[in-house]
Amino acid sequence: MGERGDSTGMGPAVGVWVTLHRVARDGSGALDSVRTDAAGRYALRYVTRGAADAIYFASSTWHGIAYFTAPLRTTNATGDEAEITVFDTTSRPIELAVKGRHLVVGKADTGDVHTIIEVFELGNDSLQTLVAAGNRPTWRTRIPKAARNVRANEGELSPETFAAGDGEVRIVAPFAPGLKQLSFTYVLPASAFPFAIDAEGGAVVFEVLLEDEGARVEGEGFTKVAPVTLEGRRFQRWLAQDLRADSRLAVIVPARGALSSTQLRNYGIAIAAGFFALLLIGRSMQRSRARGTSAGELPARPTLRPREPDAPLADRLAAEIAALDATYARQSAPSDAVRQAYEARRAELKAALAAVLAGHDIPT
Numbered sequence: 001m002g003e004r005g006d007s008t009g010m011g012p013a014v015g016v017w018v019t020l021h022r023v024a025r026d027g028s029g030a031l032d033s034v035r036t037d038a039a040g041r042y043a044l045r046y047v048t049r050g051a052a053d054a055i056y057f058a059s060s061t062w063h064g065i066a067y068f069t070a071p072l073r074t075t076n077a078t079g080d081e082a083e084i085t086v087f088d089t090t091s092r093p094i095e096l097a098v099k100g101r102h103l104v105v106g107k108a109d110t111g112d113v114h115t116i117i118e119v120f121e122l123g124n125d126s127l128q129t130l131v132a133a134g135n136r137p138t139w140r141t142r143i144p145k146a147a148r149n150v151r152a153n154e155g156e157l158s159p160e161t162f163a164a165g166d167g168e169v170r171i172v173a174p175f176a177p178g179l180k181q182l183s184f185t186y187v188l189p190a191s192a193f194p195f196a197i198d199a200e201g202g203a204v205v206f207e208v209l210l211e212d213e214g215a216r217v218e219g220e221g222f223t224k225v226a227p228v229t230l231e232g233r234r235f236q237r238w239l240a241q242d243l244r245a246d247s248r249l250a251v252i253v254p255a256r257g258a259l260s261s262t263q264l265r266n267y268g269i270a271i272a273a274g275f276f277a278l279l280l281i282g283r284s285m286q287r288s289r290a291r292g293t294s295a296g297e298l299p300a301r302p303t304l305r306p307r308e309p310d311a312p313l314a315d316r317l318a319a320e321i322a323a324l325d326a327t328y329a330r331q332s333a334p335s336d337a338v339r340q341a342y343e344a345r346r347a348e349l350k351a352a353l354a355a356v357l358a359g360h361d362i363p364t
Contacts, residue, residue: 012040023325024054062086091133132172146192153183219249
């Protein structure tokens with residue numbers, strides 16, 4: 001930022017603290033911090049140490065919202081790599097576009113209950129970070145009234161920003177310009193089938209995965225495509241593109257078979273890792289370049305600019321690793337369960353990133 005202008009006219013973020021972080025198994029924490037200068041630039045010097053897989057990144061807080069760099073790939077990071085872009089906030093309603101949506105329906109377990117996973121890719125196409133105001137969430141979506149045990153999955157949302165009840169999910173997390181992925185799980189009794197899903201905001205891409213061979217989707221715009229196999233289980237696949245707002249679909253699923261919790265978790269991971277690949281298969285998304293006030297560089301002092309919202313899959317996975325590490329770093333005394341979940345998720349993301357960088361496909 002600084003010498004290079006931005007479309008908002010906000011100018012550089014002057015006098016803002018920028019903190020350098022290190023996250024690794026052998027220890028995590030802040031290494032150093034510095035304020036930005038009159039041009040919104042910063043410089044921090046550091047030496048890598050300890051575990052070879054340690055992650056280093058910088059962060060800054062603007063109007064109470066934390067923003068991060070991607071993981072720093074070199075000790076002489078500068079320019080785009082060390083850029084932090086921050087945005088002004090607003091609590092006025094902003095429509096978050098559904099760029100992609102997944103609905104995964106497992107077979108009924110021994111209790112005649114189906115487990116459902118929903119994954120959304122939401123786009124904030126404005127130039128402001130949306131924050132909650134009073135009792136109004138930043139985003140909400142309807143779910144079946146019969147849904148039980150609704151919970152957020154691992155990803156870009158912390159549990160305290162997630163709530164469910166009265167047939168809907170409510171999110172109070174801030175939404176910065178660009179894309180954010182969120183996922184949640186619930187269960188439905190077999191007696192609730194067939195059940196209807198509302199696509200209130202429509203979707204650029206809407207995919208439904210049904211584990212039961214006899215299951216089907218009924219709804220305008222949905223087409224049955226080639227099935228996909230995950231963890232040795234075959235899923236029927238239905239796809240719609242450019243789905244209109246307030247579209248409605250019905251899911252018809254015979255109740256038989258069982259989906260283990262381990263397999264369910266693996267399906268969720270595969271979806272999270274491969275979601276951008278699904279979006280790339282769909283219609284090319286034309287998005288305007290979002291520029292805000294930015295801060296950042298290390299150790300040289302180039303002008304910084306925001307990353308494109310439609311980032312390559314490798315950049316997206318790297319950003320998710322950075323966000324995960326930053327969340328974990330904020331835990332003063334994480335429990336063994338939290339640590340194990342963090343390590344498992346981080347290993348999965350690193351494996352997916354390595355596969356992408358090596359030119360291999362990640363299955364969706």
